[in-house]
Amino acid sequence: MIDDDLVFKALADRTRRQLLDRLFDRDGRTLTELESEFAMTRFGVMRHLRVLEEANLIVTRRLGRKKLHFLNPIPIRLIHDRWIDKYRARRAKALAELKRELEEEAR
């Protein structure tokens, strides 16, 4: 079950978005591995991971004393579908790509 409020509240924090970035880059990381990349205590990172898990943005699997974290793309897709219909999708995609190109050019 996907709860709107949990998903969006989870995404509202910068640290949690960065955690998703890390997992997008490579899945299956442990808490300790993730924690080492942040200037925050382990407890802070753990709390954030828990919020992400409760929002179903990540799923976990235990492996011995380790806990592996994986990105779940479904809630993100649902956000997209909520406010972008088929017509808009094409236009939004084209504009987003244009935006990226312009920003690359500006460097």
Added chain:
Amino acid sequence: MIDDDLVFKALADRTRRQLLDRLFDRDGRTLTELESEFAMTRFGVMRHLRVLEEANLIVTRRLGRKKLHFLNPIPIRLIHDRWIDKYRARRAKALAELKRELEEEAR
């Protein structure tokens, strides 16, 4: 310019998401029109609209003493692109559709 933090903070509030829903349903509404659909004071709704506008999730156009509000799909598209690559997009889309079908069936 699109600021991550503004976008996600804007989306974190349920009222603001409902405002986007209204505009997704039909663009070009005025403040007064939107306000009448919420159990909140006009000031509250106005404040939320302002947050959405600052996050670039809506764009506005003045027409006399009226201010028309339009949905901007680009930030939503960028959220999608941030955590869903081409491979995942197909899978996430299929799963999201499956999820919707199952929920319809459950009725």
Added chain:
DNA sequence: ATGATATGTGACTAAATCATCACCTGTCAA
């Protein structure tokens, strides 16, 4: 077995956020 490793919990403080209020400015229609 035992020390090191990996993850987990409840309580506390500081900071951010929501909703409301009284009051203000600009535009329209007759």
Added chain:
DNA sequence: TTGACAGGTGATGATTTAGTCACATATCAT
């Protein structure tokens, strides 16, 4: 021109949230 309408501002109180801490449990390697 005048009254009604549409939108706008800054300050305030109540609620929520982020980050930290001391302390706890479970698993591994030797």
